[in-house]
Amino acid sequence: MSAPPTPSSSRPTVTEREARQVAEAAREQDWRKPSFAKELFLGRFRLDLIHPHPLPAEEDVQRGEEFLAKLRDFCETKIDGAVIERDARIPDDVITGLKELGAFGMKIDTKYGGLGLTQVYYNKALALVGSANPAIGALLSAHQSIGVPQPLKMFGTQEQKDTFLPRCARTDISAFLLTEPDVGSDPARLATTAVRDGDDYVLDGVKLWTTNGVVADLLVVMARVPKSERGKGGITAFVVEAASEGITVENRNAFMGLRGLENGVTRFHRVRVPAANRIGPEGAGLKIALTTLNTGRLSLPAMCVGAGKWCLKIAREWSAVREQWGKPVALHEAVGSKISFIAATTFALEAVLDLSSQMADEDRNDIRIEAALAKLYGSEMACLMADELVQIRGGRGFETAASLEARGERAVPAEQLLRDLRINRIFEGSTEIMHLLIAREAVDAHLSVAGDLIDPDKSLSDKARAGAQAGVFYAKWLPKLVAGPGQLPRSYADFHPSGHPDLSTHLRHVERAARKLARSTFYAMSRWQGRMETKQGFLGRVVDIGAELFAMSAACVRAEHLRAEGDHGREAYQLADAFCRQSRIRVEELFGRLWTNTDDLDRKVVKGVLGGAYEWLEQGVVDPSGDGPWIAEATPGASTKENVRRAIG
DSSP states (O other), X not given: OOOOOOOOOSOOXXXXXXXXXXXXXXXXXXXXXXXXXXXXHTTOOOGGGTOSOOOOOHHHHHHHHHHHHHHHHHHHHHOOHHHHHHHTSOOHHHHHHHHHHTGGGTTSOGGGTSOOOOHHHHHHHHHHHHHHOHHHHHHHHIIIXXXXXXXXXXXXXXXXXXXXXXXXXXXXXXXXXXXBTTBSSOGGGOOOEEEEEXXXXXXXXXXXXXXXXXXXXXXXXXXXXXXXXXXXXXXXXXXXETTOTTEEEEEEOOOSSOTTOOEEEEEEEEEEEEGGGEESSTTOHHHHHHHHHHHHTTHHHHHXXXXXXXXXXXXXXXXXXOEETTEEXXXXXXXXXXXXXXXXXXXXXXXXXXXXXXXXXXXXXXXXXXXXXXXXXXXXXXXXXXXXXXXXXXXXXXXXHHHHHHTTSOOOOHHHHHHHHHGGGTTTSOHHHHHHHHHHHHTHHHHHHHGGGSOTTSOHHHHHHHHHHHHHHHHHHGGGGTOOGGGSTTTTGGGOOTTSOOOHHHHHHHHHHHHHHHHHHHHHHHXXXXXXXXXXXXXXXXXXXXXXXXXXXXXXXXXXXXXXHTSSHHHHHHHHHHHHHHHHHHHHHHHHHHHSSSHHHHHHHHHHHHTTTTGGGGTTOOOOOOSSOSSOOOOOSOOOSOOOOOOOO
């Protein structure tokens, strides 16, 4: 065996344009299947893509319901969320019990020893177990949604599947390692290296926020392979044995919520990984990561739905017994509006989740935007619902469950839920990054036909060709944004059955709003052209409008499905109607803020803040922060710290 190659200690230096090019190259470039959300952003309300509501096969339902029954019993008898919160750790016997139950193999095919659940039932299981304790939901989700099983399922060789999937289904825990101390959503600057040495690669670097990394047996690691005669190099994915020589878990991180989360800092020092463990070709790592996240992102909204259901239960029970001024607080309008918001929003979030999940199972549609919208919308709205629950509970909402129990009251962990949910607005793509990611996909059709027109690096001949191409596209597309079914009073009449609220009026609003959104996007591109990508405030509002329109559509389709099935149809229509009316108010506000906002002024203030113009405003306080660098040093090399990795079992 040759001597290990010496790792580079220099972090890649990239320009903003180079960073964007790396991210763009990792995107799925083609749209081979229809996408409801993509069409929505183009001003085309394709209700036929989601209605009638797609349904799972009977055998999938039976298998899923049988597992949910077992999981519910386990959650009720074996999981004590208060103990996990108190000890900041999921007990080993709970993890072992989940392994025996098959919970670590929910998404793994039965031929590898997994349960072979559909995305729909996988998400129902996460909502259930996450309600017992969100850290357990995160443990199972990180293992299956972004850990070893999903990348191997989509990109692994048969030998890799045969080797690793049976382990992941029953015995091993996996983790996904991409983030570094100075690298988050900008992977072009990834510093961890993997240098080819014979039949191995040698890994060096430091990974941060490695969810499951403290207890993992297998790791998916993203590392930069230098270009060589043997390959083109680039960011590449590897399956790595967590117990390999040279791997040190240097710290178990602690957070404001998810106290049971096994999240750490992992250092690689001359770690040898067989070339056979490389997933896909060199340079395919980012594409693998992003493709994996297309459906993997649905795990977070699943737990947000579970949170909404629990918020509704507690709000109902508490608000019925707590009296103020002679009647239950629920009957006071100020509190009642919060309960209505929680109920209607939970219904809509479940509609978005179930619809997106079923479409993922059927593989008829491209759901990359739908899944991203579900993650974005679910994480934002769940935080709002938890905050409203704390407000409804008043002082008891701010008090910990342990304190409530100590003085003889029901131990309701409302404040814990608010802390636990907060990370979802950051996990797997922050809200700000999700805005940009979805906006990029939403304007893909425009960039495909007119992108060269606004690209400063393109030649005049390229621009002329793009101009001709754009002229043909817009000549056909723009006239269709003028009028549509949303202006006809009897459109979508199926959604106004006798004796039920009229949901057809909301679908007509969605159709009109979709065309208005597309016109606004086109106008913005015409106005700002190449500067469009810097208008993040505008793009974020465009995406938020699209998220509301998608949620309204899903809520109406779900309500009609439940009515047709005779399953709480009248109540579902009421909830869908309430949600759509609340959502329409938010949409109108967002449309107004597209053009009436403080974005320009905000930029001036930010420059002033960074330039020190307002430092006088910071006077009169003390800073309780400790000493140390803002970003930890991550130079490759041998670890000087104790290995805090914890083996389960």
